[in-house]
Amino acid sequence: MVLLGPSGSGKTTLLRCLAGIERISAGSISLGDAVVATRNRHLPPEDRDLAMVFQDYALWPHMIVRDNVAFALRRRGIGRSARRAEASVVLGRVGLSALEDRYPSQLSGGEQQRVALARALAGRTGLILFDEPLSNLDANLRERLRIEISSLVRDAGATAIYITHDQAEAFALADRVGVLEQGRLVQLGRPEDIYASPATPFVARFTGLAGEFAARTRSAAAEDGTVEVEVDGLPMARPLRARAARSGAGPHEGLLTIRPTAIDLCRHDANEHHLVGTVADVAFRDRGYEHAIDIPGHPRLTGVLSDIRVGRGDRVGVRFNPTGCLVFPT
Amino acid sequence: MSHPVRIVGRLVMPAFWLALVLLILAPCAAFLALAVSPRLFDQGGQWFTLSYLRGAFTGTTFVAMTNSIWVSCVAAVFGTVVGGSIAWAVARTTLPGRRLVTGSMWLALLLPSWLPSIGWVQLFQADGVMYRMGFDYPGITNLILGPFGVVLVLGLRCVPFAYLAITAALAGLGQEFDDAARVHGASRLSALRVVVPIIQPAIWAALAIGFAESVSDYGVAATLAYSANFPLATFELFGQINNFPANFPAASALGWLLVATIALPLALQARALRGRSYAVLSGRTRQAVRRPLSLGGGTLAVGGILLFYILALGVPALGAVSQSLLADFGASFHLSFANYSQVFHSSTLTGPLIRSMKYGAITASVTVVGGFIIARLLTKVRTKAVRMLDFLMLAAIALPSVLFAAGYIFAYNLPFLSSIGINLYQTTTLLIFAYIASSLPLNSRVLVGAVSQLQPSLTDAARAHGAGPITAWLRGVFPLMSKPLLVAWLLTFTGVFLELPISQLLYAPSQPPLSVAIEDNLSNYHFGVGLAQSVVAVAIALVVVGSVLGVYRLLAPRGWRRLGEATNR
Numbered sequence: 026m027v028l029l030g031p032s033g034s035g036k037t038t039l040l041r042c043l044a045g046i047e048r049i050s051a052g053s054i055s056l057g058d059a060v061v062a063t064r065n066r067h068l069p070p071e072d073r074d075l076a077m078v079f080q081d082y083a084l085w086p087h088m089i090v091r092d093n094v095a096f097a098l099r100r101r102g103i104g105r106s107a108r109r110a111e112a113s114v115v116l117g118r119v120g121l122s123a124l125e126d127r128y129p130s131q132l133s134g135g136e137q138q139r140v141a142l143a144r145a146l147a148g149r150t151g152l153i154l155f156d157e158p159l160s161n162l163d164a165n166l167r168e169r170l171r172i173e174i175s176s177l178v179r180d181a182g183a184t185a186i187y188i189t190h191d192q193a194e195a196f197a198l199a200d201r202v203g204v205l206e207q208g209r210l211v212q213l214g215r216p217e218d219i220y221a222s223p224a225t226p227f228v229a230r231f232t233g234l235a236g237e238f239a240a241r242t243r244s245a246a247a248e249d250g251t252v253e254v255e256v257d258g259l260p261m262a263r264p265l266r267a268r269a270a271r272s273g274a275g276p277h278e279g280l281l282t283i284r285p286t287a288i289d290l291c292r293h294d295a296n297e298h299h300l301v302g303t304v305a306d307v308a309f310r311d312r313g314y315e316h317a318i319d320i321p322g323h324p325r326l327t328g329v330l331s332d333i334r335v336g337r338g339d340r341v342g343v344r345f346n347p348t349g350c351l352v353f354p355t
Numbered sequence: 356m357s358h359p360v361r362i363v364g365r366l367v368m369p370a371f372w373l374a375l376v377l378l379i380l381a382p383c384a385a386f387l388a389l390a391v392s393p394r395l396f397d398q399g400g401q402w403f404t405l406s407y408l409r410g411a412f413t414g415t416t417f418v419a420m421t422n423s424i425w426v427s428c429v430a431a432v433f434g435t436v437v438g439g440s441i442a443w444a445v446a447r448t449t450l451p452g453r454r455l456v457t458g459s460m461w462l463a464l465l466l467p468s469w470l471p472s473i474g475w476v477q478l479f480q481a482d483g484v485m486y487r488m489g490f491d492y493p494g495i496t497n498l499i500l501g502p503f504g505v506v507l508v509l510g511l512r513c514v515p516f517a518y519l520a521i522t523a524a525l526a527g528l529g530q531e532f533d534d535a536a537r538v539h540g541a542s543r544l545s546a547l548r549v550v551v552p553i554i555q556p557a558i559w560a561a562l563a564i565g566f567a568e569s570v571s572d573y574g575v576a577a578t579l580a581y582s583a584n585f586p587l588a589t590f591e592l593f594g595q596i597n598n599f600p601a602n603f604p605a606a607s608a609l610g611w612l613l614v615a616t617i618a619l620p621l622a623l624q625a626r627a628l629r630g631r632s633y634a635v636l637s638g639r640t641r642q643a644v645r646r647p648l649s650l651g652g653g654t655l656a657v658g659g660i661l662l663f664y665i666l667a668l669g670v671p672a673l674g675a676v677s678q679s680l681l682a683d684f685g686a687s688f689h690l691s692f693a694n695y696s697q698v699f700h701s702s703t704l705t706g707p708l709i710r711s712m713k714y715g716a717i718t719a720s721v722t723v724v725g726g727f728i729i730a731r732l733l734t735k736v737r738t739k740a741v742r743m744l745d746f747l748m749l750a751a752i753a754l755p756s757v758l759f760a761a762g763y764i765f766a767y768n769l770p771f772l773s774s775i776g777i778n779l780y781q782t783t784t785l786l787i788f789a790y791i792a793s794s795l796p797l798n799s800r801v802l803v804g805a806v807s808q809l810q811p812s813l814t815d816a817a818r819a820h821g822a823g824p825i826t827a828w829l830r831g832v833f834p835l836m837s838k839p840l841l842v843a844w845l846l847t848f849t850g851v852f853l854e855l856p857i858s859q860l861l862y863a864p865s866q867p868p869l870s871v872a873i874e875d876n877l878s879n880y881h882f883g884v885g886l887a888q889s890v891v892a893v894a895i896a897l898v899v900v901g902s903v904l905g906v907y908r909l910l911a912p913r914g915w916r917r918l919g920e921a922t923n924r
Contacts, residue, residue, distance in 0.1 A: 070818035083816035087914035100821030
């Protein structure tokens with residue numbers, strides 16, 4: 026389970042409550058069938074049978090790597106030499122056998138995070154909590170560690186609750202994603218479902234939009250679930266259709282949200298477009314060229330991917346695919 | 356956690372606050388109350404009056420107070436600049452002989468202020484050691500036995516406090532901060548200006564300690580300043596207690612002025628730390644890299660540090676040791692070990708020595724625990740109660756020990772305590788309570804620098820991985836704090852070992868501590884024997900400090916000792 030939300034949405038607070046590091050003032054928390062926290066009851070962290078990977082790694086600077094990992098084995102009541110031996114095994118699984126006698130300050134950021142991961146796995150707890158563990162790492166390392174975390178946690182058969190503000194990271198990791206906004210869970214579901222059918226404009230924005238427009242629907246939903254949409258102050262060359270967030274509604278004012286994947290670029294004189302814009306910026310990405318398109322009198326469209334590079338300042342036709350366009354009633 | 360343990364856990368903090376009230380607040384409050392309500396403790400006819408407070412702003416009292424304030428300001432800044440510079444040179448450069456510096460700094464610290472002060476007086480007074488050696492320079496005599504000499508000796512005394520406080524903070528200041536500044540175009544000096552603010556808590560603590568120590572110092576006031584006819588507040592205050600008849604309300608009024616002067620560094624320190632996080636010590640901290648010194652730079656650094664030691668230790672040691680080898684009176688410079696022979700054959704030294712060592716060990720052990728709790732509250736919790744605690748601690752540092760002791764005399768001599776069977780006055784128990792109370796504030800200030808650098812996630816991680824709160828602290832935090840705690844322990848031990856004012860006023864009859872035994876000789880003009888006793892006592896204290904630090908170095912796990920070490924690149 027990945028909890029996704031911007032800074033201040035309550036992700037870390039929620040995770041710390043789950044861990045027992047913070048107390049709750051209302052409601053309850055259950056792990057399985059066991060109630061571990063209510064307003065009047067608080068099971069301390071050490072009794073909750075869980076492990077945690079911290080954003081700042083939280084490795085003890087005075088202990089070598091092997092002892093940092095072995096610490097998590099103390100709760101299993103095995104002897105010191107057995108703990109150290111098992112810690113070495115776990116460190117082998119994360120590829121750090123050669124570094125087990127070093128101190129944390131002698132490791133790189135990625136290595137320190139793998140030690141923290143090894144510590145969490147060593148305890149063989151039923152639940153592992155991850156507090157934005159990759160946020161301090163570079164993109165390449167982040168991707169490699171994400172795959173390691175995913176495979177190691179699945180191999181261990183543990184339940185993981187992972188918090189992040191990175192939508193791409195969340196969707197790549199999660200079986201289920203929960204989106205938090207100002208302390209409330211606003212949507213819970215599979216990554217595909219959240220991306221395809223965001224419950225609110227906030228969820229749509231946070232999971233990636235190319236742009237949004239104030240709009241008006243001109244009809245009730247058709248059989249395919251789409252409606253004809255009119256954007257205020259922006260005449261379209263051809264009728265624009267979008268999916269309705271609320272089915273069964275008649276014509277209404279709304280907010281049209283557009284996914285980057287819903288936009289195709291074409292020649293502005295080919296008469297295949299909905300509207301014409303001007304390229305404000307183009308950047309090479311490994312998957313193609315990412316364009317930012319200026320629309321007169323309206324917010325810029327961003328993240329528009331194309332195999333073909335359109336130059337800055339050039340006019341370009343923009344075509345919208347109804348599958349990636351969603352209109353929310355306002 | 357089991358139910359009884361939770362109950363005990365919930366009682367710890369209230370018991371701690373109660374102990375602080377009884378040890379510090381009640382005696383201080385009792386004495387300070389005298390200034391406005393002398394009749395409360397049968398020291399006058401008025402239930403309420405401001406006449407004593409008004410009187411404190413007039414005459415010699417006001418002159419003494421003004422002298423104390425400006426002298427303490429200069430001494431604190433001097434001590435912080437010099438101590439901080441030495442700490443930086445030792446921690447961040449390839450300074451030759453740097454391993455000797457910390458040990459030597461202890462010697463400067465454990466000396467009670469009256470000892471180097473007496474050394475300077477004995478050396479430079481009109482018929483002193485220099486005169487007996489044939490060097491008669493009235494100009495230098497007038498300079499040393501004047502305000503300059505007072506500022507110099509007090510300032511030199513502030514250096515070790517600043518050195519220890521800033522060294523503890525530098526131990527947690529990783530190399531990455533300096534690297535970040537240099538990478539973004541900062542010169543070495545500019546990088547220093549960027550990095551130094553990170554150790555602001557330690558710098559402000561050093562200034563606050565230096566100022567408070569100087570304001571409340573009695574040793575220099577009673578010796579060098581007295582000889583120089585340069586009145587300071589603490590000696591003026593002692594005079595009001597020691598004269599016949601004693602004027603405790605006037606002394607209390609002067610105590611109010613002293614407490615009020617601490618508001619300034621407290622306000623400055625609070626302002627400096629407001630709304631900022633100085634938590635930098637964690638597993639991601641990288642060891643600092645030592646900067647290699649050029650020949651010129653190394654010579655300058657070594658020369659500067661040597662000059663400090665010559666002035667702080669060498670000159671007073673020359674005065675004290677040479678006087679201890681001379682007869683008490685006469686113009687000749689004939690040296691002999693007669694005084695030392697008398698000391699080692701006298702049973703009056705052995706008993707007080709062992710007694711003071713016991714008092715020091717007990718006080719240090721209790722104070723370190725209390726000091727850590729206070730340091731943690733001051734750095735992590737900013738409630739109104741903790742702000743009051745902050746002021747109380749600084750006020751207690753500023754309150755001269757002689758006032759503290761007088762407060763204990765009043766508070767624990769109250770008739771109602773006897774009526775409920777509490778008779779602590781003139782007992783060793785009360786003496787140790789007073790030692791603890793007077794040591795706790797300084798001890799907590801020394802620990803603030805190191806405690807402010809602890810990352811909370813270190814204990815959170817231990818708890819999340821199955822450790823209870825005590826185990827989490829013992830395994831996750833205590834190793835990081837072991838060296839600062841040991842330093843604080845030794846600081847308290849040496850302070851109590853040679854402590855004078857509290858010992859003098861509160862010792863149990865027939866059980867004089869070491870300093871009282873020494874003072875008896877000095878006040879009876881047995882300078883030679885008294886200074887010989889002092890030299891032997893200092894030597895013994897050094898052996899204790901060296902032994903404890905040596906044992907730590909031998910027995911502490913390598914991981915504990917490597918924290919704060921710098922590397923040579």
